[in-house]
Amino acid sequence: MSPTPERPLRADASRNQERLLEVAAEAFGREGAGASLKAIAMEAGVGIGTLYRRFPTREALVESVYRNEVARLCASSPVLLGQLHAVEALRAWMRQFVDFMATKHAMADALRQVLASEDDRMHTRFLLRDAIATLLDAGVAEGTIRPGLDAYDLMMALGGVTLIADGPEQRDMAMRLLDFLIDGVRAA
Structure with missing residues (x-):
């Protein structure tokens, strides 16, 4: 017997879920994966029961936040290309990547348990590689990359930059290092 397909969420339930994921990402970025779930629910404007109905465990919330942030980051490539020239879109995307990685580092222990398989990590x-390729291809077509x-x-170079981006001073350094990466990809 095949599993029952999940019913689409009502509009208000979908908004609540998105708000919970947004607030949880901010909280995990600030406080790590041990951030108070009650405080997350309160800041999102929902009851703790709503949080647990959508995310029955802390691990489920951590995994959903991570997957949502990856999806948002990847989806931003074409959006940025619609607003900026390719080099500037790449710079903006890389800045978003630094912020994404800061949140991921704060959730690292919890993510190790949730994303245990190599298939998850490779996926x-x-x-992320495909999102970067979209930006690079646009820049090559423009003649700017x-x-x-x-x-x-x-992506691996960018990952190296993000290893030092923990804290305000290090984030400033990471932004300067992004400029080196941008200079390295520009067309002569």
């Missing part, structure tokens, strides 16, 4: 890497760059290599 995320491919999604040099051809022949490997999106996965740039």
Whole structure:
């Protein structure tokens, strides 16, 4: 017997879920995965029962926040390209990536338990690589980004930059290092 498809959420329930994910991402970024679920629900403007109805465990919330943030980051590539030239879209995307990674680092212990499989980790890497490739391809077509760059290599370099982006001073350094990466991808 096949599983029953999940019914789409009502509009208000969908808004509540999105708000919970947004507030939880901010809270986890500030306080780590141990942030108070009651405080998250309160800040999102819902009751704790609503939080637990959508996310029965802390781990379920952590995983949903992570997957939602990955999806939002990846979906921002074409949006940024619609607003900016490719090099500036890439810069803006990389800044978002630094913020995403700061939240991910704060949830690292919980994510190790939730995303235990290598398949999960590789799937995320491919999604992020494809988002970067979209930006690089647009820049090559514009003539502003040099051809022949490997999106996965740039993602790994960007990942290295994010390792130091923990705290205000380090974040400032990470932003300066992003400028070096941007200079390295520009067409001559």
